[in-house]
Amino acid sequence: MNPILRPAAAAWLPLAALLFVAGCGGKSQPASPVIDGPVAFRRQVVDAAPPGGEDCCTDVCAAGDLDGDGYADLVLGGEHADGPGLFWYQYPQWDKRPLASGQFTTDMQLADIDGDTHLDIVVGDTDRGLIWLRNPGDLKADWPALVVAAGYVHDLEVGDIDGDGDVDAATCDKHAVGIHVQTAPGTWQSRTLVEREGEGTHLADLDGDGDLDLVLGGLWFEAPAEPLGGEWLRHDFAPAWSPDARVQTGDIDGDGRLDVALTASEGEGPVAWFAAPADPREPSWPEHRVGELVLTGAHSLQLADFDGDGDLDLATAEMHTGGKRVLVYLQGDSGWVEEVLAVTGSHNLRAFDLGNDGDIDLAGKNYGGSGRVFELWENRTADKVLSLAPDAAAAGGVGAWLYEPIDDARPDDQFGTMGLLFCDANHDGLPDVVAGGMLYLNHGGRGRPWQKVALPAGVDVFFGPDVDGDDLADLVGFRGEQALWLEATGREATTWTERTVAPVPRGRTQGAAVADLLPGGAAELAFTRGMHLCCLAIPPDPALPWSLTTVAEPTEEEAVAALDLDGDGSCDLVTSTRDGFHLVAFANPGPATAAAGHWPAHVLATTPGRADRIVPADIDGDGRLDLVVSEETGDLEETAVVAWFTPAPGGGPFDAPWRRHPLSLSRSANSLDVADFNGDGRPDLAVAEHTDMQAGRVAADNRTFLLLNPGDSGGAWHARLVDTGPRSSHLGARACDLDGDGDLDLVSTAWRQFRTLHAWYNPGTGS
Template sequence: MMPAAVLFVLFCLVFSGCAPNNDLLNLTVPASVQVEQFNPETGPCDDQFITHDLPHITTTADGIIRMYEANGSGVAINDLDNDGDLDLVLGNYDKPNSIFWNEGDLNFRQEQMPVGRTRAVTAVDVDGDGWTDLALTRVGGAINFWRNRGDDLAAGVPGRFVQEFVNGLAKPAYAMDWADLDADGDLDAVTASYDIGLLTELGNEYLLRDEAGVYIHWNEPGRFRAQRLAEEAQALAIALWDEDGDGRLDLLVGNDFALPDQFWRNNADGWQLASIFPETTHSTMSFDLADVDNSGRTALFASDMKPPDMNPETMRAWAPLMEAEHPPLPAGDPQRMENMLLVADQGGGFQNLGRDRQLDATGWSWASLFGDLDQDGRLDLYIVNGFAESTTFAHMEDHELVERNQALRNTGGRFERMPDWGLGSERGGRGAAQGDLDGDGDLDIVVNNLRGNAQLFENRLCGGASLQVELRQPGSSNPAAIGATAILETPDGRLRRDVRVTRGYLSSDPGQLHFGFPAETQPRLLLVRWPDGKWSTVSSPAPGQRLTVYRTDLGQK
């Protein structure tokens, strides 16, 4: 622990206000640190990503992609067997889902799960036993829960996941997220339906059930209790973050088509619907949240559909869609058919900097993920593109709009397209996730494609250094510290990362926080804000390491 006076100064630097010294002392808690060195590089860097195909193809029953089948499935990255390596879970539509167990050096052992028709894939420790569970959303159904029985492995019992019914998780769900929303220490769930898909799948049954919309599922002893916030949704994305800085996570639901996105503030007296953005995406596909300029302000990126250029060939491909699906919006409608980067301004509102930062037009965009891919201290952006559907694109070969994925390098004020990074796949991806899959310290990427092999992009860029941080709360019902924040103080400024479950489109990243920075950088201090608002510090963390920070004041469960 650091002296309270030093902590006080640092808190004042990071936040706009300061607590009295006595209050500050009550906010600090002890922590221990486990240090692990990164794996050495196996060869010289290539200054690009290397593509590896995975034996998993998300497809439909007859290979014909119909409307809403075209939405594809997500992917999750997490350590499922507690061996220190990150494993993969890829959803599928017609075929079984796949688990890829990481056996080191980018070698994976595939195991099929006896379930398909999957949309969202999240890897999260729901029951707080220290083993990461799987929660899936499925076409026309509720959350499909698979409990990780990892504690049985030591006894030699085969099978890691057991499908279980969870009392109260019964509402139709397409998008979901998990966090402690009532500060009671355990994880609650947020789900939202995709109503047009439900109507197509269930017909009159969907209308009679009247169960669609947005729900909070409160985690209570032996069950989840559902609270309905909205009766309709066309949700492809959910984001949870503390928008107003009151210590409670607020909720944003991103809707497809003309239904506006919906934002609720988590107030002391309940959830309140609010309008906070001057502009929003029209058909919101995905969200990601990050401090993109290292200013301490969280920015929201929302992906949508907009041609990536004005070339005649591009416009011919897009023209039938633009005419059929997107008539002009009425005057005063805040929705725009383009990507947006919504950044908090000094007046307490938001401004859209998407066009200014050259992020507004990247194609038919699905997953969008921030990450410091080149380890220069600035968060880059990776966007997955493409669409296939038998009627909308009947004029195209294979009924597919073929577009490249986009890697955009953060240059400190603008985002520059980086085709030389080797991330411009044209396979029609949907869900995507990031994580250090080979243990060498940088971020690799996995994309779940539709009608083509899933891909793992191994990061072989040159330059930079990194520090990874995992946060643990032994004795808590939230042992992975979902909702915590880590701030790394460097000579060049502060880097912030948040522990979240869901990112991008229908996918989830591990809680392993990645801080990239120039090779000569020597970090000064790591500050950890735990989910309950308490703080711990780690002095002078060294580059090239993975730190596991254990909170030590909670005891053992």
């Protein structure tokens, strides 16, 4: 992303570029609206045509990491489907993959049944009974189905019931409750514990003796030492509760004991929780109502900390046959705060962490009815924008950044150009700016006019290396399927020659980096173009054809970062996969084979949104380079996250998943740079919003802002607003000291606002 600076201009270089130079040893180059409420949720339809018959039924739902990439996927199944009845939805794009045919109802769990570290699926099938679908590890292979026990399954819980270290199951068929214990790998023994009309089964260690007890609505059964042969003792903690219930357990009041939450799953009833006494065998636990509503058909209940305040909250939903409300209750000091997420109903909600951002999200669907969809509600607690409220400095008072465009009359042929870099083209010691096919000669920065120089027609410039070792400025860019070397005809850099040096793929370039990639003394030019990741080598005699290496294809045409991940002295490259939702590292194979291309690929992490900008920097000061990533979106909603990724704890540099640390939430963040803006020695971030994707639809309040790094002080990142207004940025927010006052200013290009080249001048008051 950071365009190259000539060595003479190294003082202008952002900190991130300095860091990656040291790491590589080469030359450097600089969904739906959010639901308002106490917790912000964003609704997303995962599947508008979920499995099941036209009117019924889409019953079973679960969340877990099926493919081992470190992120939760979704599984959904139903009855009467025309085709497969069970599907896996792969994060992050929710690619729908058929898993099995059958009549799947009404509950499902994911667990590693056979101990091979892969999550398997345990689910009820009306024809076969309780079945176990074994994860083959090879996700292109079939999932073998093994029968655990015969009989209808309405409730299903999994856990180590007999304490031998493997996974067992408990089921309820609405008439009886039984357990199914693995006595040997893949061998099951079943026992009916109690005959009871109703539903609502849960496994939990209520008495704290180290084994799993069984909760059935308002009753619980104390597990014996021998679950298959001993007596399960019954205890009534809520004897008046409906026999049809949803059940969850958790320490709701923070006293260290497991409490029980209940809803009426089929009829009418309140939402309530029951506080466990010191001796949970005592009858009739104290009941506490959650909210004032009486719900109908609340066939969903989940306990989780939705607002991130450290205590348990509650989610529930009425089915489409009931009141149709989807609700979250947040536990506060003065009671429970109700938040309505939807009024269309849901069934068997599942709480999970979507995208590993640290907050708890919800997925669900109605089990029947026409027009039902599989949907999720993404919790935005962890992704909230850091405070960007205008302050005195941002509103024109002391310390305000000054906006002053470099050019507001760029010619028509600059629409669609992507390049932006700094170089001292005329050797006067001031950084000049190259934007697309225009050079702007700096005569002092702020308050002084910039001299416009048109470069050869049609070129989009991305690099400024010293190609031939003379004292004339060089630039490298692309035009169609050509790579061009531009050279100034004199030191004043007002006229330029061009030479075609190599063929390149047709397409756009939105990522460029300079690094030591191939054997030889000179650094190479890495870039994305036309869904290709390439590098261009400058020969000792630059008049000869330059060598093009295809590192990988297909990839996204967005940013590329160069850094030495494995410490072997050669830079590796990181970009995004073609779908835009995965960060992938291409490991430099070394001098013998690097030039042959098609480097080994390693997926490092998954991004909830489409990765756009990628910048390497040691954000946490641990001596290892991290990756700062901004996301793009196609709308004007604040759904784009800026986050930084750290290497997998205890793993190698190419091991996944890298850990994601969200920092801010904004509109499409297609502009990002990393530099020390406040002089404390730590890398900060500059971000700008992009809203001019479509003609006539640009936001009036685009934000350009800094995220200031607290380092190891233990404090939170601080957001500093640079500007808010109609100025959109695309591939901008680039840091450079334009006016020579010792602090970093910002420069941005735009998309449909291409006629303006933006500049913001740092007031020099600590940012």
